[in-house]
Amino acid sequence: MPNISNSKILIIATDGFEQSELEFPRDELRAKGAKVHVATLDGKAIKGWEGTDWGRDAEADLKIADADPTQYDALVIPGGQINPDILRTKPEVIALTKAFAKEGKAIAAICHGPWVLIEAGIVTGREVTGYTSIRTDLANAGGRVVDEPVACDSAIITSRTPDDLKAFVAKIVEEVEEGRHNQKAA
Template identity: 65%
Template sequence: MPSITESNILIIATHGFEQSELEFPRDQLRVKGATVHIATPDGQPIKGWEGSDWGREAEADLSFDQIDVAAYDALVLPGGQINPDLLRVDDRAIETVKAFAREGKVIAAVCHAPWLLVEAGLAKGRQMTSYHSIRTDVINAGGEWVDQSAVADSGIVTSRNPNDLKEFVGKIVEEIEEGRHEKKAA
């Protein structure tokens, strides 16, 4: 089984990510020994959203066009309203999510980021949670929505909101340490 200290984790995001939903997993996974990279659409820094206004920038390590799925053990998708709404119409972002799923790698989405799982066709037949306002989207995509702080189903981790980030990171670590997951049939 892989250890979190030997794992490489990719976060994909764009402007408008929920500040804590990128920073907390990035920082906590690094504290646990993982190598964490951030990919943005153009490889440039992105600006977060905090409260009711723009927040801090997050530095990028690479662009979407430079992503090598084979180099990573897990994919983390921060939420916010703006970030996942922009990413779910970015073909490169959706293809990245699908590629991680095809390889049986861990994918973790918090808050509104399950929109990307819906767009990638990964919700059907899967137990998931999300921010309450997109519950219907998850259900309409065939997911079984549950109101829990963090849910893992065959390597897909979902969480509701910033209050659940500690549990979200804990589930990511658990899933990485379990190893590759078989693709769940729809």
């Protein structure tokens, strides 16, 4: 049985990520013993968004294009408006997300992060949630939208806001420890 303490988690982000939505999962999962890597578009540090202005930098471990999904147990996509709006336009991000889905591995997206899941075509028929302003997008993509702290359907984990981070991380841990899932086709 997989255990969070011997798992590898990949967080993908770019400038404009919601500060807490990258830092809290990264730090909490590391505290539980997981090896957590942050991948960015160019493999360099990125700047967060906190409140109404730019926040702190997050160091990067690798480029998104160099990430090998077979080496990770889960993918985490923080929100913020800027971060996922840029990520969903990048072919390497969509290919990586689809590869995690095809492998039946946990994919967790919070706030506006589910925009990336929509672009990857993995929302249709699933129970999902997200920030209030993207719920219509989720429904239009074929998702069954709920207003809950966390929704999980076949290892696709979604949450609404930073207020849901504890439930979000708890569900990531649970899904990683359950192991691979048989996914609906991406």
